[in-house]
Amino acid sequence: MNFSEISDTLITHFGDLVLLHKAEVGDSxxxxxxxxxxxxxxxxxxxxxxxxxxxxxxxxxDYLQTDPKKLKRTSWxxxxxxxxxxxxxFLKHTFVIKVTLPxxxxxxxxxLPSLPSVSSLWSTADWQEREVFDLYxxxxxxHPDMRRILCPDxxxxxxxxxxxxxxxxxxxxxxx
Amino acid sequence: xxxxxxxxxxNIEYDAQTNEMLINMGPQHPSTHGVLRLIIRTDGEIVxxxxxxxxxxxxxxxxxxxHLSARQWIPYTDRMDYLAAMxxxxxxxxxxxxxxxxxxxKKLQHLRLMICELGRIASHLVGMGAYGLDLGxxxxxxxxxxxxxxxxxxxxxxxxxxxTFSYITPGGVMADIPEGWIDECKAFLDxxxxxxxxxxxxLTTNAIFLKRTxxxxxxxxxxxxxxxxxxxVLRGSGIDYDLRRDGDPFYTEMYDGxxxxxxxxxxxxxxxxxxxxxxxxxxxxxxxxxxFYVRMLEVIQSIKLIRQSFEKYQSIPxxxxxxxxxxxxxxxxxxxxxxxxxxxQMGFGLFSEGDPIPWKVRARSSCFCNLSVLxxxxxxxxxxxxxxxxxxxxxxxxxxxx
Numbered sequence: 050m051n052f053s054e055i056s057d058t059l060i061t062h063f064g065d066l067v068l069l070h071k072a073e074v075g076d077s078x079x080x081x082x083x084x085x086x087x088x089x090x091x092x093x094x095x096x097x098x099x100x101x102x103x104x105x106x107x108x109x110x111d112y113l114q115t116d117p118k119k120l121k122r123t124s125w126x127x128x129x130x131x132x133x134x135x136x137x138x139f140l141k142h143t144f145v146i147k148v149t150l151p152x153x154x155x156x157x158x159x160x161l162p163s164l165p166s167v168s169s170l171w172s173t174a175d176w177q178e179r180e181v182f183d184l185y186x187x188x189x190x191x192h193p194d195m196r197r198i199l200c201p202d203x204x205x206x207x208x209x210x211x212x213x214x215x216x217x218x219x220x221x222x223x224x225x
Numbered sequence: 226x227x228x229x230x231x232x233x234x235x236n237i238e239y240d241a242q243t244n245e246m247l248i249n250m251g252p253q254h255p256s257t258h259g260v261l262r263l264i265i266r267t268d269g270e271i272v273x274x275x276x277x278x279x280x281x282x283x284x285x286x287x288x289x290x291x292h293l294s295a296r297q298w299i300p301y302t303d304r305m306d307y308l309a310a311m312x313x314x315x316x317x318x319x320x321x322x323x324x325x326x327x328x329x330x331k332k333l334q335h336l337r338l339m340i341c342e343l344g345r346i347a348s349h350l351v352g353m354g355a356y357g358l359d360l361g362x363x364x365x366x367x368x369x370x371x372x373x374x375x376x377x378x379x380x381x382x383x384x385x386x387x388x389t390f391s392y393i394t395p396g397g398v399m400a401d402i403p404e405g406w407i408d409e410c411k412a413f414l415d416x417x418x419x420x421x422x423x424x425x426x427x428l429t430t431n432a433i434f435l436k437r438t439x440x441x442x443x444x445x446x447x448x449x450x451x452x453x454x455x456x457x458v459l460r461g462s463g464i465d466y467d468l469r470r471d472g473d474p475f476y477t478e479m480y481d482g483x484x485x486x487x488x489x490x491x492x493x494x495x496x497x498x499x500x501x502x503x504x505x506x507x508x509x510x511x512x513x514x515x516x517f518y519v520r521m522l523e524v525i526q527s528i529k530l531i532r533q534s535f536e537k538y539q540s541i542p543x544x545x546x547x548x549x550x551x552x553x554x555x556x557x558x559x560x561x562x563x564x565x566x567x568x569x570q571m572g573f574g575l576f577s578e579g580d581p582i583p584w585k586v587r588a589r590s591s592c593f594c595n596l597s598v599l600x601x602x603x604x605x606x607x608x609x610x611x612x613x614x615x616x617x618x619x620x621x622x623x624x625x626x627x
Contacts, residue, residue, distance in 0.1 A: 074558030075324055102450050105563060106589040110576050134561050134572070134589075138450060138466045143473075145561070173453030176597040184287070199280035199626060208285050209585075 050142050052077050055099060062092060070147075078132070078145040083164050086148055090170050093135060093144065101135040101144055104171035107178055108132050109185040113152065113211040127152050131164060131187060150187060152210075166192035184209040245273070250611070252281050258355065258615070259622030261596075267608055275603040275611070277596060282626035290586030294552050295321045295575070296395050298586065302573075303389035305588060306624040308351050311344035311380070312566040313624075314393035320573040321395035323475045324560040325553070329397065333545045334479045335538040336402065337393055339410070340383070342527040342534075346417075347376040348567035349520045349527075352619040356517060357428055359616035360437050365427045372420065375413050382406055396549030407535050414528055421524065429521060430505075438514040439507035442602040442614040449511070452601070453594035456569025457523070458618060461516035465489045468565035476564050482537070485530050488522040490515040513617035520567075520619070552581045561587070568592050568619055588627055592620040 050058075056069050056079050067089065068080040081089050093101040109131045114123040129150045136143040150162040166189035168174040178189045179198040186207035189195060197204060203220075206213050216224055251262040260281035266274040286305065290298045295317075302317045303310040315337060322329065329337075354369030377387045383402045384392040392399050428434050444454070449462040459466060467487040469480050490510060508514045557579040563572040569591025576585040595618045602614050 072558050074326070074556045075560045076558075104453055105570070106561065106572055106574070106587065108574065108587045108589075110585045132574075134574075138464060138471075141471050171453070172448075172451045173594050173597060176593065177453075180593075184285075197280075199283040201280070208288055 050098065050140065052144065055142065055144050058096070058098060059089070059092070063089065076145050078147050080147050080149065083148045083150065087165050087167065087170070089146065090133075090167050093146075094170055098140075099144075100137045100140050102171075103136045103138050104167070104173050104177070105134040105136055105143075106132075107134075107167075107174055107181055109181050109187055109209075111152070111185060111209065111211045115211050129162060129185065129187060131181065133167070161186045161188045163188040163190050165190055168192055183207070186210060244268070248608070252278075258620050261615070261620065261622055261625075263599075263611070263615075265603075265608065265611065270607050270609075272603050272606055272608055272611065275600050277599055279593075279596070279622070279625055282622050284627065286627045287586055287588060290583060292582065294581045295555060295583060296549060296551050296553065298583075299394050300389065300391045302588070303391055304623060305590070305627055306348075306566060306568060306571070306592075306621045307388055308621060309344050309348035309567045310388065310390045311340050311392060312348075312564065313571065314391060315341050316562070316564040316566065316571045317573045318393050318395045319476055319564060320560055320562045320575050321549075321553075321555075323473075323562055324555060324558060324575055324577060325395075325549070327396055327549065330541075330543070330546055332538060332541040332543065333397060335534045335541075336398060336545065338479050338483070339531050339534040339538065340380075340392065340398075342530045343376050343379065343410070345527045345567045346524050347373045349524050350376075352520055352567070353424060353428065353517070356616040356619070357434075359612040360434060362428070362431075362434070365424065368420075368423065368427065372417055375417075379406065379410055379413065382409070394548045395553070397546055398548070401545050407539065410531070411535065414531060418525075418528055421521070424521065429518065435505050435507060435514065437610070437613050438512065438517060438617065439505060440509045440512055441606065441610055442513045442617060443509050444511045444516075444598060444602060446511070448598065448601060452598040454569070454598055455591045455594065456565070456567070457516050457519040458569065458595045458598075460487070460489050461519045462511040463490055468563055468570055472565065473562055476562065480530075483530055483533055485526045488519050488526060490519055513613055516617045516619075554581050555579065555583065561589075563589070566591060568621055568624065569595060571624075590624045590627060592618070592622075593625045596620050596625055 059067050066085050070080060071077045093099050109129055111129050112125055113127045114120050129152055131148045133146045148164060154160045154162045164187055166178055178192055181187050182195060183197040183199050184207055246267050248265040248267055250265060252260040262278040264276045265272055286301045289301055299314055302313040306313050350369040350373045354366035357365035380390060381387050384390050384399055444462045446462050446464055449459050470487055555577040557577055559576040561572060561574040563570045571591050572589030574587030575583050578584040603611060
């Protein structure tokens with residue numbers, strides 16, 4: 050199946066909940082609300098016509114324009130998108146789903162945004178979601194072991210966020 | 226003293242029982258292939274739980290990619306899987322080309338295939354040799370390094386570097402191969418092909434090797450898919466999937482018109498023309514031995530591919546084109562493309578907002594997913610079997626930590 054056939058299947062089943070994004074250049078994707086993620090994920094995995102049993106990658110993109118010169122041309126509000134790349138090894142097709150999150154879940158920017166974990170559907174999400182948590186600061190609820198994976202446990206901040214500033218010093222070691 | 230807020234109950238170090246023992250392996254353990262740290266909870270000789278700690282080689286290459294143009298990021302892909310740097314270069318180059326919808330010439334595709342399959346041979350040779358080292362036999366490593374040296378000499382003649390090549394770049398290669406290179410490559414393959422037999426005598430059929438790898442660390446088909454395993458680990462479990470045949474058309478086009486087999490381990494007999502037709506009786510599908518054997522057979526397929534590419538490359542007289550500009554403007558859009566690197570499916574993602582510098586780059590590491598299955602495989606094995614299981618996954622820490 051190609052992308053539009055899969056997205057049609059999804060739209061006939063879920064209706065207006067899923068939002069189709071047709072890209073002129075590159076990959077198209079389907080946007081789903083975060084509270085429906087598990088439901089949609091299970092459908093994609095278990096539907097016999099889709100069989101998207103292989104989760105290639107989980108990643109996030111931080112949309113925050115830090116360059117004041119480009120701010121005028123920027124059309125979006127600051128947000129984070131979590132991107133899931135799925136594929137089926139038997140039917141040989143791929144699919145992309147995305148979930149939009151706020152950059153912080155409160156006004157004071159203390160609490161990280163959260164998202165249901167899909168590690169119960171695809172075990173590979175276990176480590177990949179830990180990586181997204183580590184580098185982007187997105188918490189996954191229902192994850193079996195939510196802690197940092199690449200950075201040390203006591204590292205401050207989430208390095209792949211656009212407004213991240215590297216520390217001057219870590220444990221008495223100068224970083225610059 | 227550790228900060229008490231850092232103490233996590235999930236962390237097995239903190240709730241050890243008195244009759245159990247915690248063993249720390251690495252990060253500088255020789256048989257962990259780099260800086261992998263394993264915390265092993267053992268009950269006598271039996272491993273009850275294992276927890277890998279990674280990140281000692283983390284350089285945040287993805288962050289660096291947000292500050293460089295697409296072509297400038299090529300040297301950073303070299304440093305991910307430094308034993309198969311050519312294949313890493315190819316993965317990123319194809320991703321950029323796909324976003325630009327830039328089709329390279331047929332001649333260049335043949336050249337890239339030739340180079341990448343040589344890279345695959347070099348990488349599998351180290352994988353084989355290092356696996357021998359893990360299990361306590363040093364000589365296969367010297368055999369492997371001897372042959373790899375010749376491949377590196379060929380690469381040096383093509384691009385000047387021996388480890389971090391940066392040879393394949395978006396839109397082309399750094400420079401065409403010099404005159405006489407193909408003859409040298411042919412001579413190498415003629416020399417190398419009969420030698421593979423020696424490796425099978427040294428390792429594949431070695432009684433001690435069989436004892437230490439057969440029927441150990443069995444990964445079922447379902448688990449392999451569930452954990453996102455790829456490459457030899459996936460095919461060693463009996464799943465017929467290779468991106469060179471089943472992948473994105475933008476990538477598989479390179480292999481159009483080539484005759485090669487996807488090596489899948491299966492139970493039962495192998496065709497007679499395989500170098501070693503009999504699978505030992507002890508071996509089970511998905512065990513360490515099968516994962517190792519897939520690599521050994523893949524080397525033969527790579528030789529076959531390279532031999533075919535010579536003629537195809539030489540039949541096109543036109544010179545190859547120049548690569549894309551250093552500050553090539555990228556269209557707004559995003560691409561995620563996976564290629565079949567020696568260690569599995571290496572995925573590169575490129576998220577662009579219309580500048581020459583990508584908004585975000587993503588490197589999905591195959592070894593990262595392959596390693597995540599380790600706690601599953603190591604439950605209930607003997608402590609001494611852990612190097613054997615880790616070695617069979619053929620991990621590369623530079624790629625896992627990125």
